[in-house]
Amino acid sequence: MTARLFHVPLSPFCRKVRLSLGEKKIEVELVEERYWEQDPDFLRRNPAGKVPVLRLDGIMMSESAAICEYIEETRPEAPLLPSDPVQRLEVRRLVSWFDDKFHHEVTSKLLYERVNKKVTKQGYPDSKNVKAGAKAIKYHLDYMTWLLDHRRWLAGDVMTLADFAAAAHLSSLDYISDVDWNRSAVVKDWYAKIKSRPAFRSILADQVPGFPPPKQYNNLDF
Amino acid sequence: MTARLFHVPLSPFCRKVRLSLGEKKIEVELVEERYWEQDPDFLRRNPAGKVPVLRLDGIMMSESAAICEYIEETRPEAPLLPSDPVQRLEVRRLVSWFDDKFHHEVTSKLLYERVNKKVTKQGYPDSKNVKAGAKAIKYHLDYMTWLLDHRRWLAGDVMTLADFAAAAHLSSLDYISDVDWNRSAVVKDWYAKIKSRPAFRSILADQVPGFPPPKQYNNLDF
Numbered sequence: 001m002t003a004r005l006f007h008v009p010l011s012p013f014c015r016k017v018r019l020s021l022g023e024k025k026i027e028v029e030l031v032e033e034r035y036w037e038q039d040p041d042f043l044r045r046n047p048a049g050k051v052p053v054l055r056l057d058g059i060m061m062s063e064s065a066a067i068c069e070y071i072e073e074t075r076p077e078a079p080l081l082p083s084d085p086v087q088r089l090e091v092r093r094l095v096s097w098f099d100d101k102f103h104h105e106v107t108s109k110l111l112y113e114r115v116n117k118k119v120t121k122q123g124y125p126d127s128k129n130v131k132a133g134a135k136a137i138k139y140h141l142d143y144m145t146w147l148l149d150h151r152r153w154l155a156g157d158v159m160t161l162a163d164f165a166a167a168a169h170l171s172s173l174d175y176i177s178d179v180d181w182n183r184s185a186v187v188k189d190w191y192a193k194i195k196s197r198p199a200f201r202s203i204l205a206d207q208v209p210g211f212p213p214p215k216q217y218n219n220l221d222f
Numbered sequence: 223m224t225a226r227l228f229h230v231p232l233s234p235f236c237r238k239v240r241l242s243l244g245e246k247k248i249e250v251e252l253v254e255e256r257y258w259e260q261d262p263d264f265l266r267r268n269p270a271g272k273v274p275v276l277r278l279d280g281i282m283m284s285e286s287a288a289i290c291e292y293i294e295e296t297r298p299e300a301p302l303l304p305s306d307p308v309q310r311l312e313v314r315r316l317v318s319w320f321d322d323k324f325h326h327e328v329t330s331k332l333l334y335e336r337v338n339k340k341v342t343k344q345g346y347p348d349s350k351n352v353k354a355g356a357k358a359i360k361y362h363l364d365y366m367t368w369l370l371d372h373r374r375w376l377a378g379d380v381m382t383l384a385d386f387a388a389a390a391h392l393s394s395l396d397y398i399s400d401v402d403w404n405r406s407a408v409v410k411d412w413y414a415k416i417k418s419r420p421a422f423r424s425i426l427a428d429q430v431p432g433f434p435p436p437k438q439y440n441n442l443d444f
Contacts, residue, residue, distance in 0.1 A: 047365065048323050059308060063322075065287065066314035073307045085295045086281060092288035100285075101270050143269065 006033040006045065006053040009206040010115060010175055012107055013064040013099065014052040015168035020068050020161065022199025024075045026056070030202070036120040065095065068161055080161045091155040094162035098169050102140055107169050109133025110178045115211060134178070141183050148186040159194070167194045171203055177214045181222065188222075196220050228255040228267065228275040231428040232337060232397055234329055235286040235321065236274040237390035242290050242383065244421025246297045248278070252424070258342040287317065290383055302383045313377040316384035320391050324362055329391050331355025332400045337433060356400070363405050370408040381416070389416045393425055399436045403444065418442050 003021065005028050007014035021028050033042060035051050046053045046062040054061045057074070061067045072081050081088050110133035113125040144166065147154050155162040170191060173179050181188045194200065204218035216222040225243065227250050229236035243250050255264060257273050268275045268284040276283045279296070283289045294303050303310050332355035335347035366388065369376050377384040392413060395401050403410045416422065426440035438444040 048319060050323075057308075059311070061311060061315070063315045063318040065318055066311050069314055070307055070311045073310065085292055086279075088295065089281070089283060089288050089292045092291055093283070093285045096285040096287055097270060101272075 001055075001058065003028040004031060004055040005029070006031050006035075006042070006055075007051050008032060008035065009208055010111060010172045011051055012103065012111075012165075012168040012172050013050075015171060015203055016099075016161070016164050017052045017054060017064050017067050017071075018203060019164040019168060019199050020071050020080060021054075022202065023078050023080060023164075023197070024071060025078070026071070026075065028054075065099070068095075072161075080159075080164065082156065082158065082160065087156055091160045091162045094155050095165040098162075098165040102166075102169055105136040106133050106140060107173065109136070111172055111176060114176055114178075115208065118210070119208070137173070137178065138180075138183065141180070141187055144187050144190075145184040148184075148190055153190070163190075163194055167191065167200075171195075171200075175206070175208070175213050175217055176211065177216075181216075192220065192222070195222075223277075223280065225250040226253060226277040227251070228253050228257075228264070228277075229273050230254060230257065231430055232333060232394045233273055234325065234333075234387075234390040234394050235272075237393060237425055238321075238383070238386050239274045239276060239286050239289050239293075240424060241386040241390060241421050242293050242302060243276075244424065245300050245302060245386075245419070246293060247300075248293070248297065250276075287321070290317075294383075302381075302386065304378065304380065304382065309378055313382045313384045316377050317387040320384075320387040324388075324391055327358040328355050328362060329395065331358070333394055333398060336398055336400075337430065340432070341430070359395070359400065360402075360405065363402070363409055366409050366412070367406040370406075370412055375412070385412075385416055389413065389422075393417075393422075397428070397430070397435050397439055398433065399438075403438075414442065414444070417444075 003026055005014065005017065007030060009032070033051050033053070035042060035049060038049055043049055045060050048062055050062070052064055052067065054067050061070065072079070081091055109129040113129050117123055117125060144154065151157065153159045153163050154166055170179055181191070195204070207213070225248055227236065227239065229252055255273050255275070257264060257271060260271055265271055267282050270284060272284070274286055274289065276289050283292065294301070303313055331351040335351050339345055339347060366376065373379065375381045375385050376388055392401055403413070429435070
C-alpha cells in the first residue's frame, strides 16, 4: 500500500515530513486536506484536527515530530539523525527551535496572516503581526548565520532533520517572498544546497490557487 | 558535577523534565530562573530565552522534547519510551498532543493568564481566554478518559513520557484548582497513581509566592 500524506502545500510541518520521506525515497501520494473544515472523516484520522497526517505501514500517524522519529527508526538508511546522543540533542533542539520559536515568531505572523487567513476565510492580515514577523525573521536569519559560520549544516557537519525543519519554514515563506536572501550569504548558500536535493522537487512544484509563487521560488540559482 | 535545572516551578515543560530525571533517579539541583527578565547569562545558556535549561553531563541543554530524548538515550534503565517503533510513535504523538494542543488550548489560557501574567507583571487575566481554557479542558479530560478506558496508561500498558507530559500540565493546573477531578473517575485514578510516584515528590512540594496551593494539591488521597 502506497504511503499517503494528508497535507496542505505551504504547511512547514507537512513539508518537513515530505522532505524526510523524499530523502528516504519513500513514495507518497499527496492528498490536500481542508483541515479547517474539520470533516468527521479527517477527525477520525487525527482527533487533533491538524495536518500532516501520514498513512504509512498501515498506520495513521499524526504530529510531525513523532512521524519523523518513526520514519528515522524504521528507515535508518540515509540518516537524518546522527548516532551520537549529544549530536541528536542538538538536532532535536534546533527542530524545536524552528517548529516552536520560529513558528510562533515568524511563520504564524507572516504566512498565516497573509495566506492561511485568506484560504480559511478568517479575514484580513493583521498588520501588527506582519510587522512583528518581518522584524523577527531578521533575528532568526542572523542566528542561522552564526550557526552556519561554525558548521557546514545547521546542527553540525552533516545534513539532518534540523536543516529540513528550517528549510520547511523558509521555503513556505519564500513562496510569499518573505525571505530576504541578501541578508546572509551563508544562509543563501545553505538554502541553495538544500533546495537542489531531489527531496525538494515536489515542494518547488507546489501551487496555491490565488497565490502564484514568485520567480525565485523554484529557481535553483536564485 | 551535579545536574542543574534552571526552571520555574509551574512550567509544565520543566515539570516533564523533572519527572523524567526523578524516574531515572538522577539528582538535580533546581535553580529558579526569571527567564522573562532575559538576563544575558541566561540567554547565553539558551538563546531561545526559555526554561527548562538543564546542565547534565557537562552540557547545557534546552528544549524539553530534546532533553527527554537525551535522558532516555543515555539512561535507558526505567524506560519512559517503549522499544517498539509503533508504540514510540504513540508516546511521542501524545507528548505533542499535550505540549502543543493542550498547552495552546488550556495551559496558556488558564495558567498563563492567572499566574504567569501576574508574576511577570504583564497585567490582568483576560476573561475571554480563561473562559475558553475552562471549556477546552473538559474536552481534553474526555479524550483522556477515552484513552484510559482502553489502556492502563495514556499511550498503552506501561507508563511513559506521555503520562509525564500530561501530568506535568495537569499538576500545574491543579495547583490553581483548575482541574475538575470529578469529571472522570479513570482520569482521577490515573492521576492518583502517577502522583504517588517518588518522582512526583518535589513537584508536590512546589510553592509559588502569592499563590498558595489548594489543599488537594499535595494530598495523595485527593
